Amino acid sequence: MSEKTYPYTAWVLLPSFKPKLETFVCHASYGHEEVQTGKWYLPDAIYETKAKAIAAGREKIKTQLADLEKRREKLNKKIASLDKAERE
Structure with missing residues (x-):
């Protein structure tokens, strides 16, 4: 996204992978952005x-x-x- 003016709406993925439309209200330190509920998201999310x-x-x-x-291969x-050790 280019220069943003707050508030703006965008989509995020919840931990359940359900997309959710959120309203972002400000840019915070370390690149995080805050939504109305107080949650923070990184720009790549x-x-x-x-x-x-x-x-x-x-x-x-x-x-x-x-x-x-x-992991399955390992x-x-x-x-x-x-199994090999058991047969020996």
Whole structure:
């Protein structure tokens, strides 16, 4: 987003990944922005449109799935090591 005048509305993703329209009331220190309820968001967690918020959420899910797959591979190697040790 370019220069902002407060208040303005934008979209954020809740921890449940549900997009929510928020009204931002001020810019705070360390780059955070405050909404009417007193919550703070970093600029990279604020989206101009609902579609952009949803797309960002999908990208986060892809990253999380990739991380889970890496963990699964490591666990499978550990299981294989235990199975091999059990057969010896």
